[in-house]
Amino acid sequence: MSRVRGRDTKPEIAIRSELHRRGLRFRVHQRPIESFRRTADIVFRPAMVAVMIDGCYWHGCPDHYRPSTKNSAFWQEKIALNLKRDQETNEALQEAGWLVLRFWEHESPVSVSDRIQELVTDRRASRRHERR
Template sequence: MSNLARRDTRPEIALRRALHSRGLRYRVQSKVPGNNRRTIDIAFTRVRLAVYVDGCFWHGCPEHHVRPRTNSDWWRWKIERNQARDADTDRELTEAGWEVVRVWEHVSPPNAADLVEGIYRIMARDSPTTG
């Protein structure tokens, strides 16, 4: 598991390319405020929008996650722990004034970019710091 990509996954790169082609600029792998052990996949720092691209297997997608039959109790524990960490990260970001968007890896990059761009544009319009 330590050899698996934690960043720059294929779905994450595809979403970043789609966002960049729309003229949106962001930071990659920014630290979660107050928690240097966790990072934000795609961060729009001016409007405080955090975007995560969650893998269907590792984050327990309700549509696609299939728990392995071998050592299934351990895998259940592992996925539940990942989901609890995700919820805790969302809470930390929300308490710090950030909006959090989580997109499943199976969502097409154009659809995910539509969602993120829509939220970003609303936040930028309503934000006094971005004009």
């Protein structure tokens, strides 16, 4: 497991490159809430948008997750705990006013970036409007 990347995976890098190419600026692997010990893969702090790129195996993708045949009880529990932690993270960030976006690693970087750009742009506009 020590060889499994926890950050800077190929899907994350592809999405970050696409977002940067579009002129969007963001933080990488930051805690959206300083006191909360969870990080987001991509953070748009002023817009309060946290983006997570979830691996199909580690987060139980309904399309691609295949249970392990070796030590299956351990891995089923591990994936279930990951899903529970993901839900807790979503709830904590949403309660603090953050928009949480989750995408699967198999999704197209271009379509993911389209969605992120749309929602970040909308959030920025609405937050500017609220401050007036």
